[in-house]
Amino acid sequence: MDPPIGLAHSGRVIRVLLAVLVLLAACARTSDGEEEHRDGPPAQRAFYYWRTTLRLSDAERRAVTELGVARIYLRMFDVVWQDGAAAQVGVVAVEDRPPTGVEVVPVVFVRDEVLRRLPRKQLPELAQRTWDTVAERMKLLGGAPRELQLDCDWTDSTRDAYFDLVRRVRELARGVALSATIRLHQIKYRERTGVPPVDRGMLMFYNMGKLVADREARAIFDAGTAEKYLARIADYPLPLDAALPIWAWALHVRDDRVVELLQRTDPDDLARADFLRPDGPDRYVATRTTFLDGAMLREGDQLKVEAMGPAEALAAARMLAPRLAAALPGAPRTVSLFDLSERNLRRHGKDQLDQVFRAVR
Amino acid sequence: MARISSTRSSARFASCAAVAALVAASVALREPADACIGPMYTILDTTTFDPSILPDVAEGLYYDPDVPGFGGGCAPSCPPTSILADWRGYLKDTGVADEEWSRLLFKASANELAALGARLDGKRVPVPPGYESSSLWKVPAPQQKKVRAALQFVELARAVEPLADLTGRPKHPGTLLSDARNALAATKDPFLAQRYAFQILRLLFYQRDWAGAVAFFDLNAAAFATPSTALLFQARYYLAGALARGKHTARANLELARIHASYPPLAAVAAEEFKPRQDADWTETMRLARDVREKVQLWRIAGVAKDGIAAMQEMLKLDPKSNLYALLMVRELNRAESTGLDLDTGIADPKEVAARKKSFAALAAIAQKLIATPGADSVWLMQLVVGHIAAKQGDLGAARTNLNAALAARPKDPKVASQVRASLAIAHAHDWKFSSEEELARAMSSLDASFARTGSVRTEVRGELSKLYAKAGKIIDAELLRVAEPATPAEEAAYKKRWADVPFLKEMIARTSRTSTEFDRFLLKDAPTRANLERELAARYLVDGDLASAHRMFSTTTATSELLHTDPFVMHVVDCHDCDHETYESAKWTHANVAARLAELEQKARAGGEAGAEAALALGNALYNLTWFGNARVFLAETHAARTRDTRAAERWYKLAFDLSKNRELKARAAFFAAKAELGQLIGEQSYVASLPVPARWYPVVKTMSDTRYYKEILAECGHYKAWAGVPPPRPPVRKHP
Structure with a gap:
């Protein structure tokens, strides 16, 4: 039953006040004068690993260990539309294992186009093949996953197909927590794009603009653009983890x-x-x-x-932190940096990455 | 224009509670259908230069952004073809039948091959089934040794085949590799030597012994070189693969360039595999090139794989007389042509347009340089390209000069002649004078059937002329030339108004009678036909309520009339478009006899009385069913009145039926159908309505019919009405003063 209008209104006011109180309580100042969130347990640390061969270099292995990284989100394969059918491409070659104790969360990237083109009756088969390949690859890494993540930039026109796929994968992956990547537009326009039927969302706090030639435009992270999406993070109806960018690219x-x-x-x-x-x-x-x-x-x-340097990564983390904290105060979450590579580690340095991890709880 | 298929796609249209959901559903239904049909426009639509003008281009090498890679050439099918051709030559004196050897090569099992070999060796083993009367047994004695040796090779090759797999772990070759090496060392026959060498190379490759494969190729270069060119280049393809996998990128790319340049069947796949990564490996590749020609070949494959303009600019520095420009020139011209086009709206991104112009300028500059180079290759093509670019840019003079020069150089080539005419027509369209009508029309009418861009040239020329004629106030001709939907809301409004205007439609029909000039005929060739225009006018009369004129159009002209596969006079409480099409699939109703029936009903309705009421009700039904909400939308499909949602005429006839009749059952029907028509007007052009509006004029009238049997049917079937009738409308919220 919906509450009468007056009560609903006052309930909203109370929620806003609570959120403000939480923010006030959770903020503290760091040595550089920036606010840092100290409420709740420290976030679990993670990296995305996005190459097609799992082989960690010494520097990558060292970073995982020294930064206390507990999870690696490992891209398993992409599901793309090829020759009139859904196809798995770039299935990860497992030549190495992460350091002992580091959990591997398999990630499957599903192109939106597949969901647009695939006849709905073929979704069960897609779900089955997806799960089979994940399970087979995970065996090489020592066993079944505890969590499986689906990554898809679904839209309102593909949401039904995507959510159907998610449900079918969930049926197959019994006992495995299911998470989905959530893009900023999916947070802001959730009424249209819907909320996926998963246990957790991984908020991708990046890819904020179009790839354009303008000197000033920033596509990986842009504080001004990010600001427009922040307001709706706190009341997103899924527990949210966060993915932060540390990469660079060239146009x-x-x-x-x-x-x-x-x-x-x-x-x-x-x-x-x-x-x-x-x-x-x-x-x-x-x-x-x-x-x-x-x-x-x-x-x-x-x-x-366009390169995310230490300052930009920290700025992104600090911008996001209070909103996440307000969402589910004190709830455990994972912060994952995209992505683990020698050059990203080199550009940021261990101490700076440590600061980024600390900034979000 | 509306498409018939889309009018039949939505599942169920109800005028009651289900309408809102179904309006949304019909929109959603169309999306996947469109998404599944592939790109709306292909390279045939976006380019006006026919690349097949170049002779002997390997399959898959033309520019096509919608084809991943380069189409693959004949890679899957050409090796068997070339292998068979080689063997046919080798065994021609032995008497072994071609078909039989083909079967031995590709189908015979290892056991069959072994048994046949043993038999040829004189051993008493059973002949495998199917080989009892084999031509192998009739080989003349002097050739038997040759055939036996050939069969031994096939046995080895068959054993290699299961190992040719890169997907799993390498399979152990057992003694195969040493057997093959021994056979290679033992044979003095160059044909077999080349084949044994090829099998050894494959074995090493599939064992992932990249270094071994490369070393073997280099050491046995002489054995690989002859006699089969096809086998040599297939071996080079393996070599390139081994080099690439062994991280010898520079040499791998050089080998691919050699294959690309010298062996057309693998040219496309070589370009697809060609992957220079960094400046260092590219510099090294160039350094490895034996001579200038190989360097030019490298740039050419780079141009096919990546950027043809940059590649040609580099090639010009090396050798302006090379014969490797033509393909790149045609590819890049097609690429530039298809840059920044929006064929739907005609509005392109200014940055894309600027990029296209820049590409045209770069291509014209390269082509001009080649034209000016004594001894340069394919000068005619360069002239054609320069002429075509000038045409696209509206420089008729430059276009004519260069196109005529190309034609003079290739006077007997029908494709060149057609391209010249097509480009000339484009030049006229972009540099228009009304005095050019005849020349343009002649050029368009004389395009050869083999010219592969007739459609896109026609679209470009007609589209451009349509705009120019509209600007000049020649609206009738402009509409007949039209190829695209109006680009702006203002244009669309004017366009809709025009096509709803009876005098305009009459003028359009009259224009179809003028066919004396070449331009008249060009104008009418791809325009709506007279019969379709007459149907258009008939439909307009009908929508405007002039039923007698509509009937007259169908009965006295050639207006197109077809079976409708539905019954427009049927009406339900809840509409069901597809059900009615199923039920009345073989109904007799056509455009013409529906119009005749409507005219007849109109007369009866005007006469009044109960018969008039019945006729008015039938008229209401038919006119409702012709709209987007009804079961006979197909009547107006293919006309500009298609998908109309204007149900006012239907409502008027229902009202007349209600007013005329004293029969409460008929009145109940008329009132409820009038409510449906009213609801249609309330929904109007909205594609989605969150909550269904209430027909305030007619629902209260329907309620006064609550004593009728039909009223009970309404309550049983129409939830929307039932909800309205059963629950009083919500009171507006009480607002407190501050």
Whole structure:
């Protein structure tokens, strides 16, 4: 039964007041003057591992251990639409295991297109194949998962198919907690996009803008854009974990248009490349036609670098922290950094990543 | 124009409580259907330059953004074909039948091969079933040794096949590798030597012995080189794979470039596999190239795989006389043409348009350089490209000069002639003078049947002219030339108004009679036909309530009339479009006889009395059913009145029926149907209504019929009415003053 209008209104006021009180109680100042949240148990620390071969370098292994990382969210495979059918591509090759005690959470990325095109009657088969491959891969890692995460940028037009898939996977993965990645637009427009039938959501606090050539535009993390989505995090009807960005990429730009996204490009390498000259902050111009990370650069093409450095990552964490704390005060959650790689570790450093982890509870 | 298929797609349309949900459902239903049909436009729609003008281009190498990779060429089918051709040549004097050898090569089991071999060796083993009268037994004595050796090779190759798998762990080859090496060492026959070498290479490859495979190829280069070119390049393809997997990116890419340049059947897959990663490996690849030609080949494959303009610019620095420009030029021209197009709205992103112009300029500059280079290859193609680009940019003079030069260089090539005409028509359209009507029409009418871009050229030319004619006030011609929906809301409003105007439709019909000039015929060729325009006018009369004129159109002109596969005079409490189409699939009703019946009913209704009331009710039913809400929407499909939601005419006839009749059962029907028509107007053009509105004019009237049998039917079937009738409307909330 819905409460009468007056009570509903006062209930909302009470909830807002409670949230404010929680915020006030949970905030403290750090040595650099920033507010830090100290309410509740420390968040469980995690990394996303997004390469197609699981093989940790010494530096990656060391970072996992020294930062007290408890979980690795491991991309298992992508489900894509290929030759008129759903197909698994890039199934992870397991050549290594994470350090002892680190839990592996398998993640399956499902392209929205698959849900648009796949006849609904084929969803059970897709769910079965998805679970079978996850279970088979997880055997190589020592056993069944405790949690399985589905990653999909579903929209209002694909929500029914996606939620159906989620339910079917849940039926197959008995006893396994199910989580789903939640993008910011899915938080803000939840009435349209719906809330997936999972146990937890992993809020992706990144990918905030379009890939555009403009100098100022930021696609990975933009505080101004983030601000517009924050208001609705606290009352999202799922327990939320958080994924924060620590990566960098470069946009290949020609004639003011983005030609290609270079996801694996290390900004540090660009400064050393003899075929590039700097063109203002975070910009390079190709001085001859050649190749960079598989992209063919024409003489005159530009590279726009967008890198999450320690300061940006910490800013993102501090921006998100109070909203998460207000959602379910004191509830345990996981904070996962995207993604684990030597170059990201190098750019951030252990102490800075430790600060990012500390910022969110 | 509305499509018939979409009008029949939604499952069930109800005028009662279910309407709201179903309006949404019908919208949702269409989405997956559209999503499943693949891209709305293909490369055939987005480009006007026919790439097949180039002779001998390997399959899969034309530019097509909708095809992943490069189409694959004949990779899956060409090895068996080339292998068979090789063997046919080798065994031609032995008397072994081609079909039989094909069976031995590809189908015979290991046991069968072993038994056949033993038999040829003179051993007393049973002949495998099916080989009793084999041509193997008739091989002349001098050739028997050759056939036996060939069969031994096939036995080995068959044993290798199960090991050719990269998906799991490598399977142990047992003694196969040493057997093959021994056979290679023993044979003096170059044909068999090449084949044994190939099998050894495959074995090493599938054992993941990348270094071993590369070393073996290098050491046995002479054995690989002859006699079969096909086998040589297939071996090179394995070599490239081993190099790439062994992280020798630079040399792997060089091998792929060699395959791409010299062996068309694998050219497309080689381009797909070609993956330079970094400046260092690319520089190394260039360094490994034997000569300038190989360097040019490297840029060409880079151009196919990545960026043809940049590649051609680099090729120009190396060798402007190379014969490797043509494919890249055509690919990049098609790429540029299809950049930044929005064929639905005609409105493109300005950045995309600027990029297209820049690409055109770059391509024209490259082509001009080649034209100016004495001894350059395919100068005619470059002239054609320059002419085509000039045409797209509206420079008729430059287009004509270059296109004529291309035509002069290739006077007997029908594809060139068609492209020249097509490009010239495009140039006229973009640099328009009304005095050019005849020349443009002649160019369009003389496109050869083999020209693969007739459709897109027609769309571009007609679309451009349609805008120009509208601007010049020649609205009738502009509409006949129209290829796209109106681009802006203002244009759409004017367009709808125009097509709802009877004098305009009459003028359109009259214009179809003028066919004396070439331009008249061009104008009418892809325009709505006279019969369709006459049906359009008939539909307009009908929607406007002029039923007699509608009937006259169908009975005195060629207006298109077809079976409707439904009964527009049937009406239910709850509408069901698809049920009625199923039930009345073989009904006699056509456009023409429905119009005739409506005219007849109108006369009866005007006469009044109970018969008039019955006729008015039938008229209401039919006119309701012709709207988007009814079961006979198909009547107006293919006309500009399609999917109309205007139910006012139906309501008027229902009111007349209600007023005329003294029969309370008929009155109850008329009142309830009038309420449905009223509800249709309340819903109007909304695609989604959260809560169904109440027909305030007619529901109260329906309520006064509560003593009728039909009223009980209404209560039984129509939840919306029942809810309204049973529960008083909610009172507005009481607002307290502050």
